[in-house]
Structures are given as structure tokens and as C-alpha cells.
Amino acid sequence: MPFHLDTFLPYLLSVAAHRTSARFSALYAAEAGLTIPEWRVLAHLDHSGAASVRDIHNLVHLDKSVVSRAASRLELAGLVQKEGDPHDRRLIVLQLTEDGRALMQRLSRVAGSFQAQILSELGADGPALARALRQLGPGQPGD
Template sequence: MSDFDLDAFLPYQVNVLAARMSREFAERYRARFGISVAEWRVVAHLSQTGPVSVREIHARVDMDKSKVSRAAQRLEAAGYLRKRPHPGDRRLVELSLTPKGQAMMAELTEIAKAYQTDLAARLDGEKPAFQAAIQRLLDRDGAEN
């Protein structure tokens, strides 16, 4: 028997926690809008950046380009985003939220805030320390990659 304890291994714990939180949050927005995790990420990213290409979203949210493209197709079909030729590179497509997509994001923002409040309550006052620790790990990881 190994002396390695998977349940105490920090990368494992973070991965399990991230997957659980993603599922919990997805249940909330899926119930309201019927969108997938990939679609949520595309809409959320566009709400923060404005018009960008699939390539830029792929790089920022760490999702396969094909997954971003499929999510964008579904969002476009539902009227939440529009596609246009990228002004700087005609080989790329630029994505942007439509007014309907902006309205959905306004509601998604409230859903996200409510979920964040629920998570903070579970942390019982330790949220600032928890977020600071996560940020230190993210900053260090980003500097090494």
C-alpha cells in the first residue's frame, strides 16, 4: 500500500472542488437559460472583453477551439451573439453579444452573484484568505507557463 494520500493531494482537491463548483453553478444557469458550461464561458468572456475572435476566447478560457466554435454556433442560433469577419484578420470571425445576449448576461450576473454569496457563506468568513491563496497559486502558475 502506498503512503500517497490522493484525497489530501492539493491538485486533486482543487480539481474536484472546481468540478463540483462548476456543476453547481451550471445547474443554476442551465435551469434558467438551458445553456452549457461552454456557452456560459463564451458569453461571460464576451461580456468582459467585447468583440473578440474564437482564438482569443480559446486562449483566455482554456477551452478547445472546436468547443468554443460549437458554443458560438448555438449561441448565434439562439440570438445571443453575432459573428462578423474580424476587422484585423479576414481569416478570423469576431464574436459579439447581441442585445438579447447582453440581457441574458445581466441575468447571469445576478445568478453568479447569488452563487458567490452562497459559497462565501460556506467559507464562514474565510473567503478573503481563500481567494488570496488561490490568486497566489494562479499568479505563480501563470509566471511559470
């Protein structure tokens, strides 16, 4: 019996993830020309307050180097402030600037309405999708 790719979960996940990210990117491209890593760093800082590169690396599942470069670009753009931690001088404390907070305030509205849009498209399957994705995502055994 041949194998059907279009019922295979890793494939479906990959396609759905790409397409959904692309849809969302198109939305916030109007507000700001952010890459996905940059968006994640901003979003994380927005709800966690100050955080080190390593914190973000662990919690947002981005490689250290990706976080580092995203943070540098965001600093250049004036959205993020980088300063050394006085207690541990290896650490870099990242924090949103005033501009960064203002941007995230607008973007979180965009994100919220996008999320609502997606959920309305999914109907009753929405909650199950979220549960399943959290189950498949890291933080689970072997991570």
C-alpha cells in the same frame, strides 16, 4: 508511510471544482440550458465586448475548437453575432446580441449571488482561496 489521497491538492481541487460547477450549473439551468463553455464565452463577451475566437481561446482557457463550436451554438440560439473582421479576414468577431446581453444581465445576478453564497460558506478562508487559485491558475511561469 502510505499516501493519503484526501489531503492531496490536485485531488481536492478536482473534486471541489466539479462540485462547485455542478452547483452553479443547476442554478442557471433554470434560466438557460447552457454548457460550461457556452457560459464562459457569453461571460467573456459580456465584459470584453467584441472578441475573436482566438482572444477567447487565450483568455478563457478553452480549446479553439471548443470556442468555435460553442460560438456556433450560441449564434443558432440568437445570443451571439458572428461577423468577419474587415481588417483581417481570418478573424471572426463575436459579439453579444440584444438577447445575449439581456440573458447575461440576468445570469450575472445569479452568478453574483452564487459567489456570495460560496464566500459566506467559506468565511475567513475565502480571500485566501481566491488568491491561491489565481496563483495556481495559468498566466504563471510555463504557460
